[in-house]
Amino acid sequence: MSSNGSRRREITVADVAKAAQVSKAQAARALGNYGAVSDDVRSRVLAAAEELSYRPNELARSMNTGKSNTIGVIVGDIENPHFGLATRGITDTAKKSGFNVILINTDEELAAEIEAVQVLLDKRVDGLIVAPASSVETHHLQRVQDSGRPLVLLDRHAGGMEVETMAVDMVDISRESTRHLLQSGHQRIAFISTLKTETPYRAGMVLDSSQIADRLDGMQQAYQERELVFPADLVRLNAGDAESIRRITREVLLMPDPATAIVASDGLIALSIVEAIQELGLAIPADVSFLMYDDFAWTRLTTPPLTVVAQPVYNMGLAAAKALIRQIDGLPPSTPAPQFTATLVRRGSVGTRKCAETPAGTTVP
Amino acid sequence: MSSNGSRRREITVADVAKAAQVSKAQAARALGNYGAVSDDVRSRVLAAAEELSYRPNELARSMNTGKSNTIGVIVGDIENPHFGLATRGITDTAKKSGFNVILINTDEELAAEIEAVQVLLDKRVDGLIVAPASSVETHHLQRVQDSGRPLVLLDRHAGGMEVETMAVDMVDISRESTRHLLQSGHQRIAFISTLKTETPYRAGMVLDSSQIADRLDGMQQAYQERELVFPADLVRLNAGDAESIRRITREVLLMPDPATAIVASDGLIALSIVEAIQELGLAIPADVSFLMYDDFAWTRLTTPPLTVVAQPVYNMGLAAAKALIRQIDGLPPSTPAPQFTATLVRRGSVGTRKCAETPAGTTVP
DNA sequence: ACTAGGATTGAGACCGGACTCACAATGGGG
DNA sequence: CCCCATTGTGAGTCCGGTCTCAATCCTAGT
Numbered sequence: 001m002s003s004n005g006s007r008r009r010e011i012t013v014a015d016v017a018k019a020a021q022v023s024k025a026q027a028a029r030a031l032g033n034y035g036a037v038s039d040d041v042r043s044r045v046l047a048a049a050e051e052l053s054y055r056p057n058e059l060a061r062s063m064n065t066g067k068s069n070t071i072g073v074i075v076g077d078i079e080n081p082h083f084g085l086a087t088r089g090i091t092d093t094a095k096k097s098g099f100n101v102i103l104i105n106t107d108e109e110l111a112a113e114i115e116a117v118q119v120l121l122d123k124r125v126d127g128l129i130v131a132p133a134s135s136v137e138t139h140h141l142q143r144v145q146d147s148g149r150p151l152v153l154l155d156r157h158a159g160g161m162e163v164e165t166m167a168v169d170m171v172d173i174s175r176e177s178t179r180h181l182l183q184s185g186h187q188r189i190a191f192i193s194t195l196k197t198e199t200p201y202r203a204g205m206v207l208d209s210s211q212i213a214d215r216l217d218g219m220q221q222a223y224q225e226r227e228l229v230f231p232a233d234l235v236r237l238n239a240g241d242a243e244s245i246r247r248i249t250r251e252v253l254l255m256p257d258p259a260t261a262i263v264a265s266d267g268l269i270a271l272s273i274v275e276a277i278q279e280l281g282l283a284i285p286a287d288v289s290f291l292m293y294d295d296f297a298w299t300r301l302t303t304p305p306l307t308v309v310a311q312p313v314y315n316m317g318l319a320a321a322k323a324l325i326r327q328i329d330g331l332p333p334s335t336p337a338p339q340f341t342a343t344l345v346r347r348g349s350v351g352t353r354k355c356a357e358t359p360a361g362t363t364v365p
Numbered sequence: 366m367s368s369n370g371s372r373r374r375e376i377t378v379a380d381v382a383k384a385a386q387v388s389k390a391q392a393a394r395a396l397g398n399y400g401a402v403s404d405d406v407r408s409r410v411l412a413a414a415e416e417l418s419y420r421p422n423e424l425a426r427s428m429n430t431g432k433s434n435t436i437g438v439i440v441g442d443i444e445n446p447h448f449g450l451a452t453r454g455i456t457d458t459a460k461k462s463g464f465n466v467i468l469i470n471t472d473e474e475l476a477a478e479i480e481a482v483q484v485l486l487d488k489r490v491d492g493l494i495v496a497p498a499s500s501v502e503t504h505h506l507q508r509v510q511d512s513g514r515p516l517v518l519l520d521r522h523a524g525g526m527e528v529e530t531m532a533v534d535m536v537d538i539s540r541e542s543t544r545h546l547l548q549s550g551h552q553r554i555a556f557i558s559t560l561k562t563e564t565p566y567r568a569g570m571v572l573d574s575s576q577i578a579d580r581l582d583g584m585q586q587a588y589q590e591r592e593l594v595f596p597a598d599l600v601r602l603n604a605g606d607a608e609s610i611r612r613i614t615r616e617v618l619l620m621p622d623p624a625t626a627i628v629a630s631d632g633l634i635a636l637s638i639v640e641a642i643q644e645l646g647l648a649i650p651a652d653v654s655f656l657m658y659d660d661f662a663w664t665r666l667t668t669p670p671l672t673v674v675a676q677p678v679y680n681m682g683l684a685a686a687k688a689l690i691r692q693i694d695g696l697p698p699s700t701p702a703p704q705f706t707a708t709l710v711r712r713g714s715v716g717t718r719k720c721a722e723t724p725a726g727t728t729v730p
Numbered sequence: 731a732c733t734a735g736g737a738t739t740g741a742g743a744c745c746g747g748a749c750t751c752a753c754a755a756t757g758g759g760g
Numbered sequence: 761c762c763c764c765a766t767t768g769t770g771a772g773t774c775c776g777g778t779c780t781c782a783a784t785c786c787t788a789g790t
Binding site for chain 3: 431
């Protein structure tokens with residue numbers, strides 16, 4: 001149907017040069033806008049290029065400039081609006097600076113992340129932005145730095161590495177929000193996270209994720225301030241799919257000394273927890289208080305609106321890309337290093353609890 | 366700190382060949398697993414490669430195989446969970462087949478889309494998946510096909526082009542959901558969309574988006590079935606940012622003969638509409654009924670849960686990637702072509718309206 | 731022993747731009 | 761009028777792989 005009689009061959013500088021009756025070198029100069037080219041030659045070349053609708057092969061160009069104008073982005077799950085928003089920040093900045101983005105999901109699997117890093121390195125991306133699945137196993141990230149390629153981390157720190165990281169201080173905000181819950185009379189606070197671990201949580205356990213570890217630290221600090229014992233039995237990890245989240249939620253709410261408040265570690269998990277609470281016929285915040293990480297728009301639409309920890313996710317993505325591009329351009333990190341602070345947005349899902357009361361349907365042992 | 370004494374140079378086949386004391390060609394064969402290689406040579410080469418931690422340069426490889434193992438994905442806005450989910454479907458399939466994904470946002474701007482197509486073509490992606498911003502201006506998409514590169518459309522059709530498209534039949538589902546609203550006694554149904562147009566909507570107007578055009582078609586059909594006049598004055602486009610959405614919502618609800626039901630054209634817009642309704646102090650569904658496109662998890666958490674049009678977005682992404690990869694592999698489109706149907710999920714946000722009644726706070730003229 | 735025919739092997743040509751280098755042409759200053 | 765600085769130009773190399781081709785090695789058949 002279409003007008004191309006010839007087979008697959010694409011137009012190259014050589015073709016343009018022939019059409020303009022100059023040497024390949026001259027054509028390349030005129031096209032690439034470098035070196036010395038007479039006006040006559042330049043116009044002939046550009047005309048020929050236009051005529052043949054020539055387009056440079058970026059692959060070839062990349063190969064001998066060593067720059068692919070591409071950055072690799074490795075996130076846990078693009079389906080999670082948290083990463084969607086961060087990715088948006090990254091792509092916006094990248095586009096502005098003429099970079100493209102190759103995106104890889106890891107499903108928070110370390111193995112997938114290691115492979116992703118390798119693939120992107122092989123593709124010779126100019127730099128990498130990674131939201132690392134593990135803060136402990138950082139061998140592959142180290143290798144990125146060893147290879148001399150710029151690297152910026154997002155959301156989570158990597159233990160022992162000197163690398164620019166765009167993340168909020170989770171200890172602070174977690175301490176603050178736990179204080180809020182404690183002040184509201186809650187002492188049995190459950191923390192539910194998708195983080196995968198070999199064994200159930202025990203106090204003092206070393207966690208793979210700096211983010212979760214920091215949040216638990218913050219909680220513990222808030223408990224210590226009041227000289228209360230942190231209820232480690234209410235820390236529930238491995239809340240993978242909707243079903244297990246539901247099960248865990250029922251567990252912490254129906255156990256003998258049940259949780260009176262639940263903290264959801266991210267927006268996706270929050271959905272299933274709230275559903276489970278509603279299924280149990282419990283009311284927020286009358287029967288159980290609720291607090292979640294990430295301030296998505298829909299949290300304002302529930303009844304009551306949900307109390308959340310808002311993180312400047314978009315800006316973190318923006319800053320990560322900016323920092324990476326600075327590194328790519330050989331510039332030093334911008335000083336002072338950008339700081340990101342999460343804020344506790346108090347809406348209606350945390351309620352005051354009278355100390356003596358026990359939840360409906362349970363008995364004091 | 367790290368152990369590399371040498372400058373930037375990466376390890377190449379030539380280095381491996383030298384170390385293994387064979388020719389470049391032999392090393393390449395052993396590494397690439399093609400041609401005839403003796404066991405002795407193979408093991409020496411692999412050992413040397415391991416020793417030097419050699420990694421092939423994918424750029425160079427792509428350049429002379431002509432395959433980049435990369436597909437380009439162009440969407441309106443990755444921040445929109447609709448596209449987040451679709452992208453997830455695409456990346457999952459791509460990864461399974463060994464492809465990477467370059468992602469570009471267009472903000473639904475045609476100009477950005479045209480440039481994105483060009484950039485990806487220049488990068489020699491093996492194929493493109495596009496959610497086209499316009500169903501009318503398809504010149505750039507045509508050019509993709511002319512260049513012989515595989516192309517699959519997502520979500521929206523492109524007028525007059527023969528191209529595989531993964532989308533639901535919007536006319537059908539729109540007719541069905543409009544019927545539902547009409548049966549519930551609503552005749553003043555507002556339709557609010559972000560679609561950008563030069564002028565406000567008029568009956569019979571040609572729209573840039575097949576999706577929106579189809580939805581309006583479906584609505585009109587449902588009205589015609591009942592021999593009712595379709596209220597074109599309640600079709601509101603250009604609902605760009607949260608502020609304009611709020612303004613429009615107020616307009617249609619506070620006008621003399623106000624809307625008694627609102628249809629939100631996507632999940633993002635829905636958030637602002639519901640907020641605006643709540644701000645007006647109106648209750649869903651008592652005062653105004655509400656229906657939205659896209660079945661996000663949070664729609665089950667509002668009070669009442671929202672009635673939605675669920676689209677198999679993830680599967681559409683999956684199928685788009687599958688179809689594209691088939692094209693890349695030179696296979697014919699799978700038959701029968703995959704069909705996607707949206708379903709109306711009736712939850713609580715559409716209420717029955719007694720015909721004679723007028724909404725609280727308004728008077729019959 | 732001698733050779734046909736397959737298995738191995740190395741040299742070098744590509745892919746498509748970027749860039750170096752040697753050389754020609756122009757032209758301004760002394 | 762000559763010399764050197766400044767363009768303008770084409771030939772050719774390089775990037776790091778893939779792949780062709782001809783040469784060489786080996787082994788079995790006669």
